[in-house]
Amino acid sequence: MKQLKKILITYQNIVFPLTCACCGSSTSEQNCYLCEWCKLDRFEKAGTDPGSFLPERIRFFFSMWYFDKGGYLQKLLHDLKYHHLKGVGVELGECLGRAFLNNLDSSIREEFALVKPLLVPVPLYKSRQRKRGYNQARAMAEGVARVTSWPVSREGLIIRKKNTKTQTGLNSHERENNLSGAFEVTDSAELQDKFLILIDDVFTTGSTTFEVAKTVLNDEEKAGILTVAKA
Ligand SMILES: [Zn+2]
Incomplete structure (x- = not known):
């Protein structure tokens, strides 16, 4: 079970890395490529x-x-x-x-x-x-x-x-x-x-x-x- 969880987390980090694709800061949100600051306030x-x-x-x-x-x-x-x-494009x-x-x-x-x-x-x-x-x-x-x-x-x-x-x-x-x-x-x-x-x-x-x-x-x-x- 522990092993499976580890694999899932690794997989998730590849699909949705925990750093923002725009600024590189860590993102707390799951299932997002961009941090809140970049999406809402940076630009x-x-x-x-x-x-x-x-x-x-x-x-x-x-x-x-x-x-x-x-x-x-x-x-x-x-x-x-x-x-x-591509996922970043969809999110934008x-x-x-x-x-x-x-x-x-x-x-x-x-x-x-x-x-x-x-x-x-x-x-x-x-x-x-x-x-x-x-x-x-x-x-x-x-x-x-x-x-x-x-x-x-x-x-x-x-x-x-x-x-x-x-x-x-x-x-x-x-x-x-x-x-x-x-x-x-x-x-x-x-x-x-x-x-x-x-x-x-x-x-x-x-x-x-x-x-x-x-x-x-x-x-x-x-x-x-x-x-x-x-x-
Ligand atoms: Zn960002």
Whole structure:
């Protein structure tokens, strides 16, 4: 019995290590990758943007935190991409979902009552996803789904057909060109009459999520954008 308990604790420490994946401090909570301080207080809260810069039919943009260049959040989001930390992505998605629901504007809430939202993670290019093992935006969308009970679009419904080069160092115009025609919808009927909520890790100039929106939106659908961080 003692042996079994020991094995279980060892297993638990691998699945949910008792140090925070963000700051490394010990976490007292079970079943969490991040400490309470990182989840609730460490980062500056961003929130809803009034949206004057948003393209037509993007009804809202909500970001949980401001990006901290060179700080804990930048490191965490980097680690998420390259160190197979899918569970951390899901946990961040849960935080994002909760923050979004707490700040939900009543007019959007009414629209959601009429048209069911569909969570749409920004897809990765196939070979990039294979290399990383998973898509961090999809892990976040799964976390948002746990909190909101809204469905996540199936893998392969929206694909990234261009292996675009990194956006770092490009200005907003260059980013737009870089991404133009990068995405494709494989079955547009599945998106019909839905309120699409696009999910990504970081919002910088919006060129990525705006390009996805341009690809997925027909005449009837509307979209919103949710991201963990805003640069
Ligand atoms: Zn922490």
